[in-house]
Amino acid sequence: MQWSSEPLIEKEVREQAFTIECEGRNVPGLLWTPTERASDIPIVLLGHGGTLHKRAHYILATARRLVKQHGIAAVAIDGPGHGDRRERIPEDQEQARADFVTTWLAPGANEKIVADWRATLDATQAELGTGPVGYFGLSMGTMMGIPLIAAEPRITAAVLGLMGVWGPNQDRLVEDAPKMTCPVRFLAQWDDEVVPRETVLDLFDRLGSKEKSLRAHPGRHVQVPATEMGGIADFFASHLK
Numbered sequence: 613m614q615w616s617s618e619p620l621i622e623k624e625v626r627e628q629a630f631t632i633e634c635e636g637r638n639v640p641g642l643l644w645t646p647t648e649r650a651s652d653i654p655i656v657l658l659g660h661g662g663t664l665h666k667r668a669h670y671i672l673a674t675a676r677r678l679v680k681q682h683g684i685a686a687v688a689i690d691g692p693g694h695g696d697r698r699e700r701i702p703e704d705q706e707q708a709r710a711d712f713v714t715t716w717l718a719p720g721a722n723e724k725i726v727a728d729w730r731a732t733l734d735a736t737q738a739e740l741g742t743g744p745v746g747y748f749g750l751s752m753g754t755m756m757g758i759p760l761i762a763a764e765p766r767i768t769a770a771v772l773g774l775m776g777v778w779g780p781n782q783d784r785l786v787e788d789a790p791k792m793t794c795p796v797r798f799l800a801q802w803d804d805e806v807v808p809r810e811t812v813l814d815l816f817d818r819l820g821s822k823e824k825s826l827r828a829h830p831g832r833h834v835q836v837p838a839t840e841m842g843g844i845a846d847f848f849a850s851h852l853k
Contacts, residue, residue, distance in 0.1 A: 613630045613631075613632055613643075613735035613736070613738070613739060614630060614631050614632070614633075615628055615629070615630050616629045616630055616631050616640070617629040621647055623676075623680065624646060624647050624679070624680055625644055625645075625646070625647070625675075625676050625679045625680055626644065626645045626646065626647050627642060627643070627644050627675075628642070628643050629641070629642055630642070630643060630735075632689075632728075632731050632732055632735050633731075634727055634728050634731040634732075635724070635727055637724070637728065638697075639689050639690070639697075639728045639731065639732060640666070640689065640690050640695065640696040640697065641666060641687060641688055641689035641690070641732055642666050642667065642675075642687065642688050642689075643685070643686075643687045643736065643739070644675040644676065644678070644679050644685060644686045644687070645679065645685045645740065646679055646683050646685075649740065650683065651740075651741045652740070652741035652742055652743040653683060653684065653685050653740055653741065653743045654682075654684045654685065654743045654744045654745070654746065654848070654852035654853060655684070655685045655686070655687060655733070655736055655737070655740060655743060655744075655745050655746070656674075656678055656684055656685070656686050656687075656745070656746040656747065656748055656848050656852070657686075657687055657688075657729060657732070657733065657745070657746070657747045657748070657749075657760075657767070658671050658674060658675060658686055658687065658688040658748050658749070658753075659688070659691065659729075659747065659748065659749025659752070659753030659754075659756045659757050660688065660690075660691060660694070660695075660749070660752070660753055661749075661750055661751035661752045661753055661774070662691075662694075662712055662751055662752035662755075663694070663708050663712065664694065664695075664752075665690050665694050665695030665696070666688040666689055666690050666695055667688075667695075670841060671688050673841070674686070674748060674841070674844055674845065675688065677842065677844070677845035678845045678848065681845055681846075681849070682845055682846075682848070682849040682853065683853075684845070684848060684849065684852060684853070685736070685740055687732060687733075687736050689728060689729070689732050691725065691752060691753075691756055692715050692716070692718075692721060692724065692725055692728075693711060693712070693714075693715035712752075712780075713780050716755070716779070716780035716781050717780050721781070722759045722781055722784045725756050725759070725760070726759050726760050726763050726764075729756065729760045729764070730760070730763070730764060733745065733764070733766065743852075744768055744769075744851075744852040744853075745764075745766045745767050745768060745852075746767065746768065746769040746770060746771075746848045746851065746852050747760065747761055747767050747769075747770045747771075747772075748770070748771045748772075748844060748848070749771075749772060750771075750772070750773050750774040750775070750799060750836070751773075751774040751775055751806075751807070751833070752775075753772070754772040754773060754774065754775035754785075755775060755779065755781050755785070757770060757772055758772070758784075758785050758788050758789055758792065759781075759784055759785075759788045761788075761792050761794065762788035762789075762791035762792055763788075767794060768794050768795075768851065768852070769794055769795050769796075769847070769848060769851035769852060770792075770794055770795070770796045770797075771796070771797045771798075771799070771844050771847060771848070772796060772797075772798050772799070773797075773798045773799030773800055773812075773827075774799060774800070774801060774804065774806075774807060774812070774833060774836070775807055775812065775815060776807050776808060776809075776810070776811025776812035776813070776814055776815045777811045777814045777815050777818070778807050778808060778811040778812075778815075779807070782811075785815060785818075786818065789815060789818040789819050789820065790818055790819070790820040791820055792819050792820045792821050793820055793821055793822070794821060795821060795823040795824065795851055796819055796821045796823070796824040796825075797824075797825055797827060797844075797847050798816045798819070798824060798825065798826050798827065799827050799828075799829075799836060799840065800812045800813070800816070800826060800827070800828040800829075801828070801829060801830075801831050801832060801833055801835060801836065802828050802829065802830050802831070803830055803831055803832055804832060804833045805832050805833055806833040807833065813826075827840060
């Protein structure tokens with residue numbers, strides 16, 4: 613883990629940017645920890661949604677809640693083709709969607725993001741110790757998360773959602789969802805205009821976890837209620853602490 617900025621300390625939360633090299637790729641990320649670190653504290657990996665980045669508003673809010681309310685560290689990286697890993701700025705939404713699909717259909721795309729996340733977790737645990745690990749990711753965060761969780765036994769709790777058997781890596785989601793065994797909270801927006809509702813329910817049904825809950829709310833893709841988002845940190849605290 614190579615630090616790429618000085619730490620920013622605000623209201624008992626320490627934030628610092630870093631890069632990790634994985635298989636020749638530079639992976640940029642952010643780490644949030646309590647200002648007074650304890651050994652082997654829990655860690656939650658935060659996967660952002662499509663067209664966003666590691667500093668998306670809800671990623672920052674979730675990270676700060678985890679640290680301030682529960683003393684849980686959080687780490688986020690830019691997904692493939694996003695944030696500081698983006699090769700070009702799309703001209704419009706149509707170009708952004710095309711770039712998104714191209715990125716996920718590239719050979720080995722799923723294997724690469726799984727490797728990037730595992731390298732990030734290795735580096736984070738080298739800094740903080742080997743405490744319990746969770747994963748949070750909605751929409752594209754779930755596209756990244758399900759293959760990772762299926763491959764990574766260190767992850768023992770997850771919050772996923774806003775994704776279904778849909779999109780450019782749907783075959784991989786179908787393959788890996790049954791391999792998941794950790795407790796899962798799964799979020800759905802009943803009026804989702806991006807991911808069809810029936811595909812979301814299909815993916816939830818395929819999750820292999822014996823302990824799983826579906827939490828559905830009216831509204832469009834990005835209209836997850838603030839109360840639901842605020843409860844994510846409490847979910848991880850109940851499972852990781």
